[in-house]
Amino acid sequence: MDDVTTLYSIGELSRRTGLSVRTIRFYSDSGAVAPTTRSPAGYRLYDLDALLRLELLRTLRELGMDLATIKRVLDRELSVADVAAAHADALDVQIRVLRLRRSVLRVVAGRGSDLEETKLMHRITQLSGEERRRLIDDFVVGTFGSDADPAAVAMVRAATPDLPDDPSGEQVAAWVELAELVGDEDFRIRMRRTAVRQAAGGALGIESEAGEELMDHTRRKVSGAMESGVDPLGSGAAPVIDDLVHRFAEVFARTPDTEFRNWLAERFEEAHDPRVDRYWRLVWIVNGWQVMPRLLPVYPWLAQALRNDGDAAEGSRQTPPP
Structure with a gap:
Protein backbone atom coordinates (compact mmCIF):
# COMPACT_ATOMS: atom_id res chain seq x y z
CA MET A 1 0.00 0.00 0.00
CA ASP A 2 1.51 3.39 -0.97
CA ASP A 3 1.70 6.55 1.19
CA VAL A 4 -1.38 8.03 -0.46
CA THR A 5 -3.63 5.31 0.94
CA THR A 6 -1.69 4.60 4.12
CA LEU A 7 -3.52 5.27 7.35
CA TYR A 8 -1.63 6.06 10.54
CA SER A 9 -2.60 5.34 14.08
CA ILE A 10 -2.26 8.17 16.58
CA GLY A 11 0.85 6.46 17.97
CA GLU A 12 2.47 6.29 14.51
CA LEU A 13 1.56 9.95 13.94
CA SER A 14 3.27 10.80 17.22
CA ARG A 15 6.46 8.99 16.17
CA ARG A 16 6.52 10.74 12.77
CA THR A 17 5.84 14.28 14.03
CA GLY A 18 7.51 14.25 17.42
CA ALA A 41 -12.15 -1.13 17.27
CA GLY A 42 -12.85 2.63 17.26
CA TYR A 43 -9.27 3.90 17.19
CA ARG A 44 -8.52 7.06 15.23
CA LEU A 45 -6.72 6.72 11.92
CA TYR A 46 -5.12 9.53 9.90
CA ASP A 47 -4.09 9.75 6.26
CA LEU A 48 -1.15 11.55 4.63
CA ASP A 49 -3.08 14.84 4.36
CA ALA A 50 -3.70 14.76 8.11
CA LEU A 51 -0.01 14.09 8.69
CA LEU A 52 0.95 17.11 6.57
CA ARG A 53 -1.63 19.30 8.32
CA LEU A 54 -0.24 18.24 11.66
CA GLU A 55 3.35 19.02 10.62
CA LEU A 56 2.29 22.47 9.38
CA LEU A 57 0.33 23.04 12.58
CA ARG A 58 3.39 22.19 14.67
CA THR A 59 5.55 24.58 12.65
CA LEU A 60 3.11 27.46 12.99
CA ARG A 61 2.67 26.81 16.72
CA GLU A 62 6.43 26.86 17.19
CA LEU A 63 6.39 30.26 15.46
CA GLY A 64 3.95 31.43 18.11
CA MET A 65 0.66 31.50 16.22
CA ASP A 66 -2.55 30.79 18.10
CA LEU A 67 -4.57 27.68 17.33
CA ALA A 68 -7.66 29.55 16.07
CA THR A 69 -5.61 31.37 13.43
CA ILE A 70 -3.81 28.17 12.46
CA LYS A 71 -7.15 26.43 11.87
CA ARG A 72 -8.14 29.20 9.48
CA VAL A 73 -4.85 28.76 7.62
CA LEU A 74 -5.32 24.99 7.42
CA ASP A 75 -8.86 25.51 6.12
CA ARG A 76 -7.46 27.98 3.54
CA GLU A 77 -9.45 30.87 4.94
CA LEU A 78 -6.18 32.73 5.42
CA SER A 79 -2.90 32.49 3.54
CA VAL A 80 0.28 31.54 5.36
CA ALA A 81 1.95 34.66 3.95
CA ASP A 82 -0.69 37.03 5.34
CA VAL A 83 -0.65 35.38 8.73
CA ALA A 84 3.13 35.35 8.81
CA ALA A 85 3.26 39.08 8.01
CA ALA A 86 0.76 39.94 10.73
CA HIS A 87 2.51 37.71 13.23
CA ALA A 88 5.89 39.23 12.39
CA ASP A 89 4.45 42.70 13.09
CA ALA A 90 3.14 41.50 16.43
CA LEU A 91 6.51 40.01 17.29
CA ASP A 92 8.18 43.33 16.43
CA VAL A 93 6.04 45.00 19.10
CA GLN A 94 6.86 42.27 21.62
CA ILE A 95 10.56 42.54 20.86
CA ARG A 96 10.49 46.31 21.38
CA VAL A 97 8.74 45.84 24.70
CA LEU A 98 11.24 43.20 25.81
CA ARG A 99 14.19 45.37 24.80
CA LEU A 100 12.76 48.29 26.73
CA ARG A 101 12.18 46.12 29.79
CA ARG A 102 15.75 44.85 29.54
CA SER A 103 17.08 48.42 29.44
CA VAL A 104 14.95 49.43 32.43
CA LEU A 105 16.18 46.44 34.42
CA ARG A 106 19.79 47.30 33.61
CA VAL A 107 19.26 50.86 34.81
CA VAL A 108 17.59 49.60 37.99
CA ALA A 109 20.47 47.20 38.62
CA GLY A 110 23.14 49.78 37.81
CA ARG A 111 21.62 52.56 39.93
CA GLY A 112 20.42 50.41 42.77
CA SER A 113 16.95 51.91 42.34
CA ASP A 114 14.38 51.50 45.07
CA LEU A 115 10.83 50.23 44.51
CA GLU A 116 9.27 53.66 43.87
CA GLU A 117 11.91 54.68 41.32
CA THR A 118 11.59 51.31 39.60
CA LYS A 119 7.80 51.70 39.33
CA LEU A 120 8.18 55.25 37.99
CA MET A 121 10.74 54.18 35.42
CA HIS A 122 8.57 51.30 34.26
CA ARG A 123 5.45 53.46 34.01
CA ILE A 124 7.14 56.24 32.02
CA THR A 125 8.97 53.93 29.61
CA GLN A 126 5.79 51.93 28.96
CA LEU A 127 4.25 54.93 27.22
CA SER A 128 3.69 54.29 23.53
CA GLY A 129 5.47 56.34 20.89
CA GLU A 130 2.28 58.36 20.37
CA GLU A 131 1.92 58.96 24.12
CA ARG A 132 5.54 60.09 24.38
CA ARG A 133 5.02 62.54 21.51
CA ARG A 134 1.85 63.81 23.20
CA LEU A 135 3.82 64.36 26.40
CA ILE A 136 6.28 66.60 24.56
CA ASP A 137 3.47 68.33 22.63
CA ASP A 138 1.75 69.15 25.93
CA PHE A 139 5.05 70.50 27.23
CA VAL A 140 5.53 72.76 24.19
CA VAL A 141 1.94 74.05 24.28
CA GLY A 142 2.02 74.52 28.05
CA THR A 143 5.37 76.29 27.89
CA PHE A 144 4.81 78.64 24.99
CA GLY A 145 1.04 78.99 24.76
CA SER A 146 -0.93 80.04 21.70
CA ASP A 147 0.80 83.39 21.30
CA ALA A 148 4.34 82.00 21.43
CA ASP A 149 7.24 83.15 19.33
CA PRO A 150 7.12 80.78 16.30
CA ALA A 151 10.92 80.70 16.11
CA ALA A 152 11.21 79.56 19.74
CA VAL A 153 8.58 76.84 19.27
CA ALA A 154 10.24 75.65 16.04
CA MET A 155 13.61 75.45 17.79
CA VAL A 156 12.21 73.20 20.54
CA ARG A 157 10.16 71.04 18.17
CA ALA A 158 13.14 70.52 15.85
CA ALA A 159 14.84 68.65 18.69
CA THR A 160 11.88 66.59 19.93
CA PRO A 161 13.19 63.68 22.02
CA ASP A 162 12.31 60.29 20.55
CA LEU A 163 13.19 57.17 22.55
CA PRO A 164 14.48 54.46 20.14
CA ASP A 165 13.04 50.95 19.96
CA ASP A 166 16.17 49.46 21.52
CA PRO A 167 17.33 52.12 23.99
CA SER A 168 20.48 51.91 26.02
CA GLY A 169 20.35 52.16 29.78
CA GLU A 170 21.62 55.74 29.51
CA GLN A 171 18.80 56.64 27.11
CA VAL A 172 16.18 55.11 29.41
CA ALA A 173 17.51 57.04 32.41
CA ALA A 174 17.63 60.25 30.34
CA TRP A 175 14.05 59.77 29.10
CA VAL A 176 12.74 59.21 32.64
CA GLU A 177 14.48 62.36 33.87
CA LEU A 178 13.26 64.30 30.84
CA ALA A 179 9.66 63.19 31.35
CA GLU A 180 9.77 64.47 34.93
CA LEU A 181 11.47 67.71 33.93
CA VAL A 182 8.94 68.76 31.27
CA GLY A 183 6.10 68.46 33.78
CA ASP A 184 7.66 70.98 36.17
CA GLU A 185 6.02 74.41 35.95
CA ASP A 186 9.10 76.29 37.13
CA PHE A 187 11.16 74.64 34.42
CA ARG A 188 8.58 75.60 31.78
CA ILE A 189 8.92 79.26 32.76
CA ARG A 190 12.70 79.04 32.54
CA MET A 191 12.51 77.24 29.20
CA ARG A 192 10.18 79.83 27.69
CA ARG A 193 12.40 82.72 28.75
CA THR A 194 15.60 81.09 27.52
CA ALA A 195 14.20 79.71 24.25
CA VAL A 196 12.63 83.02 23.25
CA ARG A 197 15.92 84.86 23.83
CA GLN A 198 17.94 82.20 21.97
CA ALA A 199 15.53 82.09 19.03
CA ALA A 200 15.63 85.87 18.75
CA GLY A 201 19.41 85.82 18.77
CA GLY A 202 19.38 88.32 21.59
CA ALA A 203 22.75 89.08 23.09
CA LEU A 204 23.46 89.48 26.78
CA GLY A 205 24.42 92.88 28.00
CA ILE A 206 28.01 91.84 28.51
CA GLU A 207 28.17 90.42 25.00
CA SER A 208 27.10 93.73 23.52
CA GLU A 209 29.40 95.70 25.82
CA ALA A 210 32.44 93.49 25.26
CA GLY A 211 32.07 93.47 21.50
CA GLU A 212 31.90 90.73 18.90
CA GLU A 213 35.65 90.28 18.54
CA LEU A 214 36.28 89.63 22.23
CA MET A 215 33.24 87.37 22.53
CA ASP A 216 34.35 85.28 19.55
CA HIS A 217 37.79 84.96 21.14
CA THR A 218 36.17 83.95 24.43
CA ARG A 219 34.06 81.23 22.85
CA ARG A 220 37.05 79.82 20.97
CA LYS A 221 39.24 79.73 24.08
CA VAL A 222 36.61 78.19 26.34
CA SER A 223 35.40 75.71 23.70
CA GLY A 224 38.99 74.61 23.14
CA ALA A 225 39.46 74.06 26.86
CA MET A 226 36.20 72.10 27.10
CA GLU A 227 37.08 69.91 24.10
CA SER A 228 40.45 69.20 25.72
CA GLY A 229 38.73 68.15 28.92
CA VAL A 230 40.12 70.97 31.03
CA ASP A 231 38.46 71.06 34.45
CA PRO A 232 37.19 74.58 35.24
CA LEU A 233 38.15 73.94 38.87
CA GLY A 234 41.62 72.64 38.02
CA SER A 235 44.92 74.40 37.52
CA GLY A 236 44.71 73.84 33.78
CA ALA A 237 41.99 76.49 33.54
CA ALA A 238 44.22 79.26 34.96
CA PRO A 239 45.99 80.26 31.68
CA VAL A 240 42.65 80.50 29.88
CA ILE A 241 41.08 82.60 32.63
CA ASP A 242 44.12 84.85 33.02
CA ASP A 243 44.07 85.65 29.31
CA LEU A 244 40.35 86.37 29.26
CA VAL A 245 40.28 88.39 32.46
CA HIS A 246 43.03 90.72 31.21
CA ARG A 247 41.27 91.18 27.86
CA PHE A 248 37.94 92.00 29.49
CA ALA A 249 39.61 94.27 32.05
CA GLU A 250 41.18 96.26 29.23
CA VAL A 251 37.84 96.64 27.43
CA PHE A 252 35.99 97.66 30.60
CA ALA A 253 38.90 99.73 31.98
CA ARG A 254 38.94 97.70 35.18
CA THR A 255 41.63 96.16 37.34
CA PRO A 256 41.87 92.37 36.72
CA ASP A 257 41.49 91.49 40.40
CA THR A 258 39.22 89.10 42.31
CA GLU A 259 36.40 91.63 42.47
CA PHE A 260 36.46 92.01 38.69
CA ARG A 261 36.57 88.24 38.17
CA ASN A 262 33.51 87.78 40.37
CA TRP A 263 31.76 90.59 38.52
CA LEU A 264 32.47 88.83 35.21
CA ALA A 265 31.21 85.53 36.62
CA GLU A 266 27.93 87.16 37.68
CA ARG A 267 27.42 88.67 34.25
CA PHE A 268 28.01 85.35 32.47
CA GLU A 269 25.83 83.46 34.93
CA GLU A 270 22.91 85.56 33.73
CA ALA A 271 23.03 83.56 30.47
CA HIS A 272 23.13 80.19 32.13
CA ASP A 273 20.15 78.24 33.39
CA PRO A 274 21.40 74.82 34.48
CA ARG A 275 17.97 73.18 34.16
CA VAL A 276 17.56 74.35 30.57
CA ASP A 277 21.07 73.18 29.77
CA ARG A 278 20.18 69.83 31.35
CA TYR A 279 17.09 69.56 29.13
CA TRP A 280 19.13 69.93 25.95
CA ARG A 281 21.74 67.45 27.16
CA LEU A 282 19.00 64.91 27.92
CA VAL A 283 17.48 65.44 24.47
CA TRP A 284 20.87 64.71 22.88
CA ILE A 285 21.20 61.51 24.91
CA VAL A 286 17.65 60.24 24.22
CA ASN A 287 17.96 60.91 20.49
CA GLY A 288 21.36 59.24 20.35
CA TRP A 289 23.03 62.38 19.06
CA GLN A 290 26.71 62.85 19.68
CA VAL A 291 27.23 65.46 22.37
CA MET A 292 29.76 67.78 20.82
CA PRO A 293 31.71 69.82 23.39
CA ARG A 294 31.82 72.81 21.07
CA LEU A 295 28.01 72.93 21.09
CA LEU A 296 27.77 72.97 24.87
CA PRO A 297 27.20 76.34 26.54
CA VAL A 298 30.54 77.96 27.32
CA TYR A 299 29.26 80.31 30.01
CA PRO A 300 28.78 77.75 32.81
CA TRP A 301 32.38 76.59 32.42
CA LEU A 302 33.62 80.18 32.25
CA ALA A 303 31.66 81.38 35.28
CA GLN A 304 32.77 78.39 37.33
CA ALA A 305 36.42 78.87 36.39
CA LEU A 306 36.26 82.61 37.08
CA ARG A 307 34.90 82.10 40.57
CA ASN A 308 37.36 79.32 41.34
CA ASP A 309 40.26 81.40 40.07
CA GLY A 310 39.09 84.40 42.06
CA ASP A 311 38.74 82.33 45.23
CA ALA A 312 42.23 80.90 44.71
CA ALA A 313 43.70 84.35 44.25
CA GLU A 314 41.91 85.66 47.35
CA GLY A 315 43.11 82.69 49.37
CA SER A 316 46.72 83.14 48.30
CA ARG A 317 46.65 86.75 49.49
CA GLN A 318 45.19 85.79 52.88
CA THR A 319 47.67 82.98 53.52
CA PRO A 320 50.69 84.34 55.42
CA PRO A 321 54.14 83.50 54.09
CA PRO A 322 55.96 80.71 55.90
Whole structure:
Protein backbone atom coordinates (compact mmCIF):
# COMPACT_ATOMS: atom_id res chain seq x y z
CA MET A 1 0.00 0.00 0.00
CA ASP A 2 1.51 3.39 -0.97
CA ASP A 3 1.70 6.55 1.19
CA VAL A 4 -1.38 8.03 -0.46
CA THR A 5 -3.63 5.31 0.94
CA THR A 6 -1.69 4.60 4.12
CA LEU A 7 -3.52 5.27 7.35
CA TYR A 8 -1.63 6.06 10.54
CA SER A 9 -2.60 5.34 14.08
CA ILE A 10 -2.26 8.17 16.58
CA GLY A 11 0.85 6.46 17.97
CA GLU A 12 2.47 6.29 14.51
CA LEU A 13 1.56 9.95 13.94
CA SER A 14 3.27 10.80 17.22
CA ARG A 15 6.46 8.99 16.17
CA ARG A 16 6.52 10.74 12.77
CA THR A 17 5.84 14.28 14.03
CA GLY A 18 7.51 14.25 17.42
CA LEU A 19 4.28 15.41 19.07
CA SER A 20 2.86 13.60 22.05
CA VAL A 21 -0.24 11.41 21.68
CA ARG A 22 -2.02 13.69 24.14
CA THR A 23 -1.24 16.79 22.02
CA ILE A 24 -2.39 15.12 18.80
CA ARG A 25 -5.59 14.03 20.50
CA PHE A 26 -6.17 17.64 21.64
CA TYR A 27 -5.66 18.96 18.09
CA SER A 28 -7.94 16.25 16.80
CA ASP A 29 -10.69 17.03 19.31
CA SER A 30 -10.42 20.75 18.47
CA GLY A 31 -11.04 20.01 14.80
CA ALA A 32 -7.63 21.25 13.62
CA VAL A 33 -6.57 17.79 12.45
CA ALA A 34 -9.59 15.52 12.34
CA PRO A 35 -9.11 11.74 11.96
CA THR A 36 -9.71 10.41 8.46
CA THR A 37 -11.59 7.39 9.76
CA ARG A 38 -11.64 4.96 12.66
CA SER A 39 -10.60 1.33 12.96
CA PRO A 40 -13.18 -1.41 13.63
CA ALA A 41 -12.15 -1.13 17.27
CA GLY A 42 -12.85 2.63 17.26
CA TYR A 43 -9.27 3.90 17.19
CA ARG A 44 -8.52 7.06 15.23
CA LEU A 45 -6.72 6.72 11.92
CA TYR A 46 -5.12 9.53 9.90
CA ASP A 47 -4.09 9.75 6.26
CA LEU A 48 -1.15 11.55 4.63
CA ASP A 49 -3.08 14.84 4.36
CA ALA A 50 -3.70 14.76 8.11
CA LEU A 51 -0.01 14.09 8.69
CA LEU A 52 0.95 17.11 6.57
CA ARG A 53 -1.63 19.30 8.32
CA LEU A 54 -0.24 18.24 11.66
CA GLU A 55 3.35 19.02 10.62
CA LEU A 56 2.29 22.47 9.38
CA LEU A 57 0.33 23.04 12.58
CA ARG A 58 3.39 22.19 14.67
CA THR A 59 5.55 24.58 12.65
CA LEU A 60 3.11 27.46 12.99
CA ARG A 61 2.67 26.81 16.72
CA GLU A 62 6.43 26.86 17.19
CA LEU A 63 6.39 30.26 15.46
CA GLY A 64 3.95 31.43 18.11
CA MET A 65 0.66 31.50 16.22
CA ASP A 66 -2.55 30.79 18.10
CA LEU A 67 -4.57 27.68 17.33
CA ALA A 68 -7.66 29.55 16.07
CA THR A 69 -5.61 31.37 13.43
CA ILE A 70 -3.81 28.17 12.46
CA LYS A 71 -7.15 26.43 11.87
CA ARG A 72 -8.14 29.20 9.48
CA VAL A 73 -4.85 28.76 7.62
CA LEU A 74 -5.32 24.99 7.42
CA ASP A 75 -8.86 25.51 6.12
CA ARG A 76 -7.46 27.98 3.54
CA GLU A 77 -9.45 30.87 4.94
CA LEU A 78 -6.18 32.73 5.42
CA SER A 79 -2.90 32.49 3.54
CA VAL A 80 0.28 31.54 5.36
CA ALA A 81 1.95 34.66 3.95
CA ASP A 82 -0.69 37.03 5.34
CA VAL A 83 -0.65 35.38 8.73
CA ALA A 84 3.13 35.35 8.81
CA ALA A 85 3.26 39.08 8.01
CA ALA A 86 0.76 39.94 10.73
CA HIS A 87 2.51 37.71 13.23
CA ALA A 88 5.89 39.23 12.39
CA ASP A 89 4.45 42.70 13.09
CA ALA A 90 3.14 41.50 16.43
CA LEU A 91 6.51 40.01 17.29
CA ASP A 92 8.18 43.33 16.43
CA VAL A 93 6.04 45.00 19.10
CA GLN A 94 6.86 42.27 21.62
CA ILE A 95 10.56 42.54 20.86
CA ARG A 96 10.49 46.31 21.38
CA VAL A 97 8.74 45.84 24.70
CA LEU A 98 11.24 43.20 25.81
CA ARG A 99 14.19 45.37 24.80
CA LEU A 100 12.76 48.29 26.73
CA ARG A 101 12.18 46.12 29.79
CA ARG A 102 15.75 44.85 29.54
CA SER A 103 17.08 48.42 29.44
CA VAL A 104 14.95 49.43 32.43
CA LEU A 105 16.18 46.44 34.42
CA ARG A 106 19.79 47.30 33.61
CA VAL A 107 19.26 50.86 34.81
CA VAL A 108 17.59 49.60 37.99
CA ALA A 109 20.47 47.20 38.62
CA GLY A 110 23.14 49.78 37.81
CA ARG A 111 21.62 52.56 39.93
CA GLY A 112 20.42 50.41 42.77
CA SER A 113 16.95 51.91 42.34
CA ASP A 114 14.38 51.50 45.07
CA LEU A 115 10.83 50.23 44.51
CA GLU A 116 9.27 53.66 43.87
CA GLU A 117 11.91 54.68 41.32
CA THR A 118 11.59 51.31 39.60
CA LYS A 119 7.80 51.70 39.33
CA LEU A 120 8.18 55.25 37.99
CA MET A 121 10.74 54.18 35.42
CA HIS A 122 8.57 51.30 34.26
CA ARG A 123 5.45 53.46 34.01
CA ILE A 124 7.14 56.24 32.02
CA THR A 125 8.97 53.93 29.61
CA GLN A 126 5.79 51.93 28.96
CA LEU A 127 4.25 54.93 27.22
CA SER A 128 3.69 54.29 23.53
CA GLY A 129 5.47 56.34 20.89
CA GLU A 130 2.28 58.36 20.37
CA GLU A 131 1.92 58.96 24.12
CA ARG A 132 5.54 60.09 24.38
CA ARG A 133 5.02 62.54 21.51
CA ARG A 134 1.85 63.81 23.20
CA LEU A 135 3.82 64.36 26.40
CA ILE A 136 6.28 66.60 24.56
CA ASP A 137 3.47 68.33 22.63
CA ASP A 138 1.75 69.15 25.93
CA PHE A 139 5.05 70.50 27.23
CA VAL A 140 5.53 72.76 24.19
CA VAL A 141 1.94 74.05 24.28
CA GLY A 142 2.02 74.52 28.05
CA THR A 143 5.37 76.29 27.89
CA PHE A 144 4.81 78.64 24.99
CA GLY A 145 1.04 78.99 24.76
CA SER A 146 -0.93 80.04 21.70
CA ASP A 147 0.80 83.39 21.30
CA ALA A 148 4.34 82.00 21.43
CA ASP A 149 7.24 83.15 19.33
CA PRO A 150 7.12 80.78 16.30
CA ALA A 151 10.92 80.70 16.11
CA ALA A 152 11.21 79.56 19.74
CA VAL A 153 8.58 76.84 19.27
CA ALA A 154 10.24 75.65 16.04
CA MET A 155 13.61 75.45 17.79
CA VAL A 156 12.21 73.20 20.54
CA ARG A 157 10.16 71.04 18.17
CA ALA A 158 13.14 70.52 15.85
CA ALA A 159 14.84 68.65 18.69
CA THR A 160 11.88 66.59 19.93
CA PRO A 161 13.19 63.68 22.02
CA ASP A 162 12.31 60.29 20.55
CA LEU A 163 13.19 57.17 22.55
CA PRO A 164 14.48 54.46 20.14
CA ASP A 165 13.04 50.95 19.96
CA ASP A 166 16.17 49.46 21.52
CA PRO A 167 17.33 52.12 23.99
CA SER A 168 20.48 51.91 26.02
CA GLY A 169 20.35 52.16 29.78
CA GLU A 170 21.62 55.74 29.51
CA GLN A 171 18.80 56.64 27.11
CA VAL A 172 16.18 55.11 29.41
CA ALA A 173 17.51 57.04 32.41
CA ALA A 174 17.63 60.25 30.34
CA TRP A 175 14.05 59.77 29.10
CA VAL A 176 12.74 59.21 32.64
CA GLU A 177 14.48 62.36 33.87
CA LEU A 178 13.26 64.30 30.84
CA ALA A 179 9.66 63.19 31.35
CA GLU A 180 9.77 64.47 34.93
CA LEU A 181 11.47 67.71 33.93
CA VAL A 182 8.94 68.76 31.27
CA GLY A 183 6.10 68.46 33.78
CA ASP A 184 7.66 70.98 36.17
CA GLU A 185 6.02 74.41 35.95
CA ASP A 186 9.10 76.29 37.13
CA PHE A 187 11.16 74.64 34.42
CA ARG A 188 8.58 75.60 31.78
CA ILE A 189 8.92 79.26 32.76
CA ARG A 190 12.70 79.04 32.54
CA MET A 191 12.51 77.24 29.20
CA ARG A 192 10.18 79.83 27.69
CA ARG A 193 12.40 82.72 28.75
CA THR A 194 15.60 81.09 27.52
CA ALA A 195 14.20 79.71 24.25
CA VAL A 196 12.63 83.02 23.25
CA ARG A 197 15.92 84.86 23.83
CA GLN A 198 17.94 82.20 21.97
CA ALA A 199 15.53 82.09 19.03
CA ALA A 200 15.63 85.87 18.75
CA GLY A 201 19.41 85.82 18.77
CA GLY A 202 19.38 88.32 21.59
CA ALA A 203 22.75 89.08 23.09
CA LEU A 204 23.46 89.48 26.78
CA GLY A 205 24.42 92.88 28.00
CA ILE A 206 28.01 91.84 28.51
CA GLU A 207 28.17 90.42 25.00
CA SER A 208 27.10 93.73 23.52
CA GLU A 209 29.40 95.70 25.82
CA ALA A 210 32.44 93.49 25.26
CA GLY A 211 32.07 93.47 21.50
CA GLU A 212 31.90 90.73 18.90
CA GLU A 213 35.65 90.28 18.54
CA LEU A 214 36.28 89.63 22.23
CA MET A 215 33.24 87.37 22.53
CA ASP A 216 34.35 85.28 19.55
CA HIS A 217 37.79 84.96 21.14
CA THR A 218 36.17 83.95 24.43
CA ARG A 219 34.06 81.23 22.85
CA ARG A 220 37.05 79.82 20.97
CA LYS A 221 39.24 79.73 24.08
CA VAL A 222 36.61 78.19 26.34
CA SER A 223 35.40 75.71 23.70
CA GLY A 224 38.99 74.61 23.14
CA ALA A 225 39.46 74.06 26.86
CA MET A 226 36.20 72.10 27.10
CA GLU A 227 37.08 69.91 24.10
CA SER A 228 40.45 69.20 25.72
CA GLY A 229 38.73 68.15 28.92
CA VAL A 230 40.12 70.97 31.03
CA ASP A 231 38.46 71.06 34.45
CA PRO A 232 37.19 74.58 35.24
CA LEU A 233 38.15 73.94 38.87
CA GLY A 234 41.62 72.64 38.02
CA SER A 235 44.92 74.40 37.52
CA GLY A 236 44.71 73.84 33.78
CA ALA A 237 41.99 76.49 33.54
CA ALA A 238 44.22 79.26 34.96
CA PRO A 239 45.99 80.26 31.68
CA VAL A 240 42.65 80.50 29.88
CA ILE A 241 41.08 82.60 32.63
CA ASP A 242 44.12 84.85 33.02
CA ASP A 243 44.07 85.65 29.31
CA LEU A 244 40.35 86.37 29.26
CA VAL A 245 40.28 88.39 32.46
CA HIS A 246 43.03 90.72 31.21
CA ARG A 247 41.27 91.18 27.86
CA PHE A 248 37.94 92.00 29.49
CA ALA A 249 39.61 94.27 32.05
CA GLU A 250 41.18 96.26 29.23
CA VAL A 251 37.84 96.64 27.43
CA PHE A 252 35.99 97.66 30.60
CA ALA A 253 38.90 99.73 31.98
CA ARG A 254 38.94 97.70 35.18
CA THR A 255 41.63 96.16 37.34
CA PRO A 256 41.87 92.37 36.72
CA ASP A 257 41.49 91.49 40.40
CA THR A 258 39.22 89.10 42.31
CA GLU A 259 36.40 91.63 42.47
CA PHE A 260 36.46 92.01 38.69
CA ARG A 261 36.57 88.24 38.17
CA ASN A 262 33.51 87.78 40.37
CA TRP A 263 31.76 90.59 38.52
CA LEU A 264 32.47 88.83 35.21
CA ALA A 265 31.21 85.53 36.62
CA GLU A 266 27.93 87.16 37.68
CA ARG A 267 27.42 88.67 34.25
CA PHE A 268 28.01 85.35 32.47
CA GLU A 269 25.83 83.46 34.93
CA GLU A 270 22.91 85.56 33.73
CA ALA A 271 23.03 83.56 30.47
CA HIS A 272 23.13 80.19 32.13
CA ASP A 273 20.15 78.24 33.39
CA PRO A 274 21.40 74.82 34.48
CA ARG A 275 17.97 73.18 34.16
CA VAL A 276 17.56 74.35 30.57
CA ASP A 277 21.07 73.18 29.77
CA ARG A 278 20.18 69.83 31.35
CA TYR A 279 17.09 69.56 29.13
CA TRP A 280 19.13 69.93 25.95
CA ARG A 281 21.74 67.45 27.16
CA LEU A 282 19.00 64.91 27.92
CA VAL A 283 17.48 65.44 24.47
CA TRP A 284 20.87 64.71 22.88
CA ILE A 285 21.20 61.51 24.91
CA VAL A 286 17.65 60.24 24.22
CA ASN A 287 17.96 60.91 20.49
CA GLY A 288 21.36 59.24 20.35
CA TRP A 289 23.03 62.38 19.06
CA GLN A 290 26.71 62.85 19.68
CA VAL A 291 27.23 65.46 22.37
CA MET A 292 29.76 67.78 20.82
CA PRO A 293 31.71 69.82 23.39
CA ARG A 294 31.82 72.81 21.07
CA LEU A 295 28.01 72.93 21.09
CA LEU A 296 27.77 72.97 24.87
CA PRO A 297 27.20 76.34 26.54
CA VAL A 298 30.54 77.96 27.32
CA TYR A 299 29.26 80.31 30.01
CA PRO A 300 28.78 77.75 32.81
CA TRP A 301 32.38 76.59 32.42
CA LEU A 302 33.62 80.18 32.25
CA ALA A 303 31.66 81.38 35.28
CA GLN A 304 32.77 78.39 37.33
CA ALA A 305 36.42 78.87 36.39
CA LEU A 306 36.26 82.61 37.08
CA ARG A 307 34.90 82.10 40.57
CA ASN A 308 37.36 79.32 41.34
CA ASP A 309 40.26 81.40 40.07
CA GLY A 310 39.09 84.40 42.06
CA ASP A 311 38.74 82.33 45.23
CA ALA A 312 42.23 80.90 44.71
CA ALA A 313 43.70 84.35 44.25
CA GLU A 314 41.91 85.66 47.35
CA GLY A 315 43.11 82.69 49.37
CA SER A 316 46.72 83.14 48.30
CA ARG A 317 46.65 86.75 49.49
CA GLN A 318 45.19 85.79 52.88
CA THR A 319 47.67 82.98 53.52
CA PRO A 320 50.69 84.34 55.42
CA PRO A 321 54.14 83.50 54.09
CA PRO A 322 55.96 80.71 55.90
